[in-house]
Amino acid sequence: MRQLEERIITDGKVLPGGVLKVGSFLNHCIDTKLLGDMAAEIASLYKDAGVTKILTIEASGIAIAAAAGMALGVPVVFAKKHRTTNVEGSVYMTIIHSFTHNEDYHVIVQRDCLDASDKILIIDDFLANGSALRGLIDLVSQSGAEVAGVAVCVEKCFQPGGDEFRAKGIRVDALASIESMTDDGRITFRS
Ligand code: 5GP
Secondary structure, three states, rough: HHHHHHHHHHHHEOOOOOEEEOOOOOOOOOOOHHHHHHHHHHHHHHOOOOOOEEEEEEEHHHHHHHHHHHHHHHHHEEOOOOOOOOOHHHHHEEEEEOOOOOOEEEEEEEEHHOOOEEEEEEEEEEEEEOHHHHHHHHHHHHHHHOEEEEEEEEOOOOOOOHHHHHOOOOEEEEEEEEEEEOOOOOOEEOO
């Protein structure tokens, strides 16, 4: 998606360790025009895929997942990193290693949020090593539902997550696919 690539070039910041900072438009301050356009793009990619629900993980996946849910007309579930008092009953649980915080989280979804008859589109802001999405796929498979595909705003193709899922036959769509990033800030995209 050209608009997102241009915004990454203009306002993204490459941090040491292969991290792209996009807090000025994607996951701290949110450019709602760009968010709506990204959601429309995801909706057009998945309009015929029979999606019944979207699953994401808190916190930075929620905005794009909610916008895509509105565009597709389906509900959105977000996996929680902490069991809070308003989570009732039994849960599906998995462990996700956070790339940006270098920490393991026990991630949960209340069982009645996912149904075996669901066809789930999994959405996140970034795909890097694939730990977050692997955990979300695990939660879907625990529920007996089907994964329709995985859609992310940004895939860092120099990290192995995307290729791992494609090799398993999982559909992966990225609105911007970064081929390489250098520490001095040069970013190239996969065409
Ligand atoms: P993975 O689990 O695929 O290694 O990493 C994906 C998760 O880590 C996403 O949920 C995202 O929030 C975060 N993440 C990974 N790489 C980046 C990055 O370069 N920039 C930002 N802002 N977040 C990232």
